[in-house]
Structure formats: structure tokens, C-alpha cells
Amino acid sequence: MRAVQITRFGGPQVMDVVELADPVPADGEVLYDISSAGVNFADTHQIEDSYLAAQQLPLVPGAEFVGTPAGGGPRVVGLLDGGGYAEKVAAHPRLTWQVTDGVTDEQALAVVLQGSTAYHLLRTSAHLAAGETVVVIAGAGGVGSLAVQLARRWGAGRVIATASSPQKRALTEDLGADAAIDPALADDDPRAFTAALREANGGRPVDVVLEMTGGNVFAGSLSALAPFGRLVTYGMAARQETAAVPPGMLQQKSRAVVGFWLAHCMARPAMLDDAMAELLPLVADGALRPVVGGRYPLSAVREAHQDLLARRTTGKLVLDPSR
Template sequence: MRAVQITRFGGPEVLDVVDLPDPTPGEGQQLFDVSTAGVNYADTHQIENSYLAAQQLPLVPGAEFVGTPAGGGPRVVGLLDGGGYAEKVAAHPRLTWQVPDGVTDEQALAVVLQGSTAYHLLRTSAHLAAGETVVVIAGAGGVGSLAVQLARRWGAGRVIATASSPEKRALTEELGADASVDPALADDDPRAFTAALREANGGRPVDVVLEMTGGNVFAGSLSALAPFGRVVTYGMAARQETAAVPPGVLLQKSRAVVGFWLAHCMARPAMLDDAMTELLPLVADGALRPVVGGRYPLSAVREAHQDLLARRTTGKLVLDPSR
């Protein structure tokens, strides 16, 4: 089968399209033919070996796919612990969900990892309450574009998004954000970012921030919180660890910092079922709009990663293994 493999760690240049043997299903797994593979920002960390779990070489990146069981069967979307950038994958059926008619491969892939993340950021980690102000960092991205819509749907009083260009900020407002902010304000001084978030909230502090950058964006987000506010951090896009948070900083305003990584839900499949059984029907009904950022041939995987890293994309990126 054709697959993307890396044999050394680095940037997009280490992604090679090669021929490999078909994967051998392990205990409880099944072989699937892949029609579309999903690309996530975390994949760029994986190939650098700069993410939360240490990686072993050689490896085939990719944590999600849409496909059908080898030999025939319904179209499903599924999660993997690796191997998704390929024509075939070995997956556990317990981590697959049937794709409703009318939902495209791209839409299903937007929901399975990024949508489930947005779901649990708001419901499980932030415990969003009606009327609260929610800030979504990278609101035009895969997770962010869905989180903006879900926060609005689930009763947020005000939704503020950040995005790196006027076009992306306009998209977040089209999706339901009440205001948008340029995250570049945090580049030199997190206090400028704090001030911008509060200004976007009518001069008031905010209740919830969904944060995936780290560095000054994290620091500015934490300072923007109201009493009992929560920062939920789920990424490190800036490639820098956030400075330690002194207990006094939390105590002063009863603030909280919560971490979230969807990998822990894979050990609790019922948590993923909760998300998928709610989100897929919303997509099928048109009530939730996944933003599709681009479909790349498998042979153009380096370009996909380059575009993602350069912030040239919005929404969900996918790979076509047949090309």
C-alpha cells in the first residue's frame, strides 16, 4: 500500500510517500480501506517528536480516517493511535462511527477528532454555563471553528475569537463570534492581549478561554479571566512551554487552569460516543458547519503540512490516499 512514512524527525521535509506492506490487525482490530485521511496540527508536532508522547521511528503519522471495512461494509470515521496517512489502516471498531448519508468524508473527519475536542473542551473541562463569555483562540482553525459554533449553540452569552488575518477573523464572526481579536497583540507583551480580550468583552474580564498556543497568548488569556474563570489549554502551537503559574495567581481571582488531551478519551470510548452521537447528526442536519480547509493528494503531504504551519489554511485539512 501507499503510505506516508518518516524515518527521521524534522519538518515537512521528512514526510516521504513510500510503499509498505498492508498493516496487520492486532487483537480486536479490523482492516479498513481508507478513502480520506485527516491532518491535524498535532501531526506537525508528532513528526518533530515535540508533542506530549515520545514517538518511535519509523512511523506513519495520522490519527483519523474515513473508510470502509476491507471486504465491504458501511462507511465509518475512526480514530487511531497512528498510521492514518495510508491507503489501509488497522483500527479498533469500538473507535469507529458510521457516517450518516449526506455527511462528506471531510465533514466527518472535522468532527471525529477536532469536533470531539471542542465538545469536551466546553462540556467536560470548562463546564460552560449559560451566559458566560467564551474566548476561542485560533477560532478559524479545525477545533476553533467548531468551538465557536458550539459555544453559541450551548448558551454562551458572548463569544470572542482570535485569528491571524482579517479574512480569518471575518470567518469567525460569520460562524457566530460576536467579536474577534488579532493574537499578534500578544507577541511583545501579554498585557496588550489581555486588554484586547477585555475590550472585546465590553471592558469586562472573560469567563472561559480555550487556548492552544502557549507562551504570551496563554499568559494574556489567564490575566483576562474573571473570578472563577477557566483557561482550558489543549495545545502548544508556539512550540514553547508556558511559564509556571504560581498558586497565588490562581487564588487571587479563584481562577483555574485545566489541561485537555483527547488521547485520554480513547481509553474511555463512551466519552467519544457522547460527542459523536450529538455532533454527527448536527452536521447531517446542517446545524453545525465544519469548515473544510483543503483536500490534498497523499503525494502532496509536505505541502499540506507547510500550509498548516504557515497559517495559510482554515478549518479541516485532509489527504486523498488514491492520488
């Protein structure tokens, strides 16, 4: 089978399309023919070995796929520990969900990892309450574009998004954000970012921030929180660790910082069932609109990662293993 393999850690240039033996399913696993594979920002960390779990070489990246059982069967979308950038994958059926005809491969891939993340950021980690103000960092991205819509659907009083270009900020507003600001305001001073968030909320502090950048964006977001506000951190796109948070800063405003990693839900599949049982029907009905950022041939995987790192994309990126 054709697959993307890395034998050394680094940037997009370390990914090569090679011929590998078909994977052999372990006990309980099924061999699937992949029709589409999802690309996530976390994959750019995986190939650098800079993510939350240490990686072992050689490896085939990719945490999600849409495909059918090799012996025939319904189309499913599934989550993986790795191996998704390929024509075939061995996966456990417990981490797959059937995709109806009204949902495209790209839409299914948008919700299985990024949609489930947005679901649990708001419901499980932030415990969003009706009327609260929600800030979605990177609101035009895969997680962010869905989180903006879900926050609005689930009763947020005001939704504020950040995005790096006028076009992306306009997209977040089209998806339901009440205001959108430029995260570059945090580049030199996190206090400027704090001020911009509060200004976008009518001069008031905010209740919930979904944050995946780190650095000054994290610091500025934390300072913008109202009493009993919650910052949920689920990424480190800035490639820099955030300074330690003094306990007194949390106590002073009864603020909370919560970490989230979807991998822990994979060990509790019922949590993923809850998300998928709600999100897939919303997509099929047109009530939730995944943003598809592009479909790349498997042979153009380096370009997909380069575009993602350069912030040239919006929404969900997908690889086509047939090309």
C-alpha cells in the first residue's frame, strides 16, 4: 500500500510517500480501505516529536480516517493512534462510527476529532452555561470553526473569535461570532490582547476561553477572565511553553485553567459516542456546518502541512490516498 512514512523527526520535508506492507489487524481490529484521511495541527507536532506523547520511528502519521472494511461493509469514520496517512489501516471498530449518505468524507473527518474536541471543550471542560461569553482562539480553524457554532447553539450570550486575517475573521462572524479580533495584538504585549478581548465584550471580562496557542495569547486570555471564568487549553501552536500560573492569580478572581487532550476520551469511548451521536446528525441536517479547507493528494502531504503551519488554511484539511 502507499503510505506517508517518516524515519527522522523534523518539518514537512521529513514526510515521504512510500510503499509499505498492508497492516495486519491485531485481535479485535479490522482492516479498512481508506477513502479520506484527516490532517490535524497536532500532526505537525507528531512529526517533530514535540507533542504530548513521545513518538517512535519509523511512523505513519494520521489520527483519523474515513473508509470501509476491506471485506465490504458500511462507510465509517474512525480515530487512530497513528497510521491514517495511508491507503489502508488496521483499526478497532469501537473507535469507528457509521457515516450516513448525507455526510461527506470531509464533513465526517471534521467532526470526529476536531468536532469531538470542540464538544468536550465546551461541555466537559468549560461547563458552558447559558448567557456566558465565550472566546474561541483560532476561530477559523478546524476546532474553532465548530466551537463557534456550538457555543452559539448551546446558549452562549456572546461569542468572540480570533483569526489572523480579515477573511478569516469574516468567516468566524458568518459562522456565528459576534466579534472577531486579530491575535497578533498579543505579539508584543499580552495586556493589549486582554484589552481587546474585554473591549469586544462591551468592556467586561469574559467567562470562557478556548485556547490552543500558548505564550502571550494564553497570558492575555487568562487576564481577561471574569470571576469564576475558565480557560481551557488544548494546544500549543506557538511552539512555546506558557509561563507558570501563580496560584494567587487564580484565587484573586476565582479563575480556573483546565487542560484537555482528546486522547483521554479514546480510553473512554462512551465520551466519544456522546459527541458523535449529537454532531453527525447535526451535520446531516445542515444545522452544523463544517468548514472544509482543502483536499490534497497523498503525494502533496508536505504542501498540506506547509499550508497549515503558514496559516493559509481554514477549517478541515483532508488527504486523498488514491492520488
